[in-house]
Amino acid sequence: MRIRLDNGKDYDLLAMFTPSWVGHKKALEALRKNYSVWTNALTLPLYNRNSVSGLLKWLVVLTLHSISLLSLPFILVLGFSMKAYTIFLSDDVKKMKQYKQDLQTIYAKLKDIEDQDEYKRRLKEEIAKVKPF
Numbered sequence: 001m002r003i004r005l006d007n008g009k010d011y012d013l014l015a016m017f018t019p020s021w022v023g024h025k026k027a028l029e030a031l032r033k034n035y036s037v038w039t040n041a042l043t044l045p046l047y048n049r050n051s052v053s054g055l056l057k058w059l060v061v062l063t064l065h066s067i068s069l070l071s072l073p074f075i076l077v078l079g080f081s082m083k084a085y086t087i088f089l090s091d092d093v094k095k096m097k098q099y100k101q102d103l104q105t106i107y108a109k110l111k112d113i114e115d116q117d118e119y120k121r122r123l124k125e126e127i128a129k130v131k132p133f
Contacts, residue, residue, distance in 0.1 A: 003061055006054035007044065011061045015084035016068040019075055027081040031072045041065055095132040102130040 002010045022030070045058055068082055075081065106126045113119040 003057050005044070005048075005057055005061065006050045007048045011065075012084055013061070013064055016064055016082055017071075018083040019080045020083040021079055022081050024076070024079045027072075027076045027079055030081040031076055034069060034072070038066075038069060099130060099132045103127070106130070 001013045003013060004010050041062055044062075045055060048054075050058070068084070072081065106123065110119060110122055110126070113122065
């Protein structure tokens with residue numbers, strides 16, 4: 001089940017409670033990363049315009065997120081983490097940085113094409129070549 005908050009981000013509630021075996025090292029990395037950004041979740045409504053339904057959705061997501069974070073140390077012992085927290089770990093961050101650099105190179109290479117259809121077709125082909133996931 002996904003919930004979209006007023007900031008435009010979707011949160012997958014099922015993934016917050018779906019265990020995923022990643023090994024002790026990556027599970028510990030996910031635990032540290034998610035505990036360090038938990039305060040951002042608390043202040044999320046302060047940075048966006050919120051509706052009443054948006055605040056209620058935020059409360060649901062925050063509550064479930066907090067419960068899920070509390071369970072992380074227990075499953076860390078077995079080398080597991082929750083699926084929602086292992087999406088972008090250090091290996092993936094490196095891939096994403098390289099992907100962003102490749103995209104900038106592609107845009108620079110294709111900027112001289114004036115035909116919009118040709119540009120879209122070539123852009124789609126080039127992106128398919130460098131897509132990391």
